[in-house]
Amino acid sequence: xxxxxxxxxxxxxxxxxxxxxxxxxxxxxxxxxxxxxxxxxxxxxxxxxxxxxxxxxxxxxxxxxxxxxxxxxxxxxxxxxxxxxxxxxxxxxxxxxxxxxxxxx
Numbered sequence: 001x002x003x004x005x006x007x008x009x010x011x012x013x014x015x016x017x018x019x020x021x022x023x024x025x026x027x028x029x030x031x032x033x034x035x036x037x038x039x040x041x042x043x044x045x046x047x048x049x050x051x052x053x054x055x056x057x058x059x060x061x062x063x064x065x066x067x068x069x070x071x072x073x074x075x076x077x078x079x080x081x082x083x084x085x086x087x088x089x090x091x092x093x094x095x096x097x098x099x100x101x102x103x104x105x
Contacts, residue, residue: 008082013037021085031078036070046070048099061086
């Protein structure tokens with residue numbers, strides 16, 4: 001598991017603990033990961049859209065257009081993660097890094 005990978009996890013978000021995709025932002029001590037939730041709904045700003053028509057979309061492993069909701073970094077323990085979906089790559093990754101100000105680690 002590394003930054004910009006997308007994994008499913010059951011973590012509390014907006015009064016819901018459904019299994020959803022999460023974008024890993026950084027690796028933290030104690031098997032913790034800093035993550036942004038990914039949702040099909042736009043819950044307000046800030047958010048970064050991931051459009052299904054983007055050439056790099058298939059690498060995400062997502063099934064339809066979504067939003068990375070980057071208002072807050074959530075800490076998720078390694079044991080809460082399920083299957084790996086995919087990752088941000090190429091132009092989609094570069095665009096998200098520019099938007100968010102995050103660098104790969």
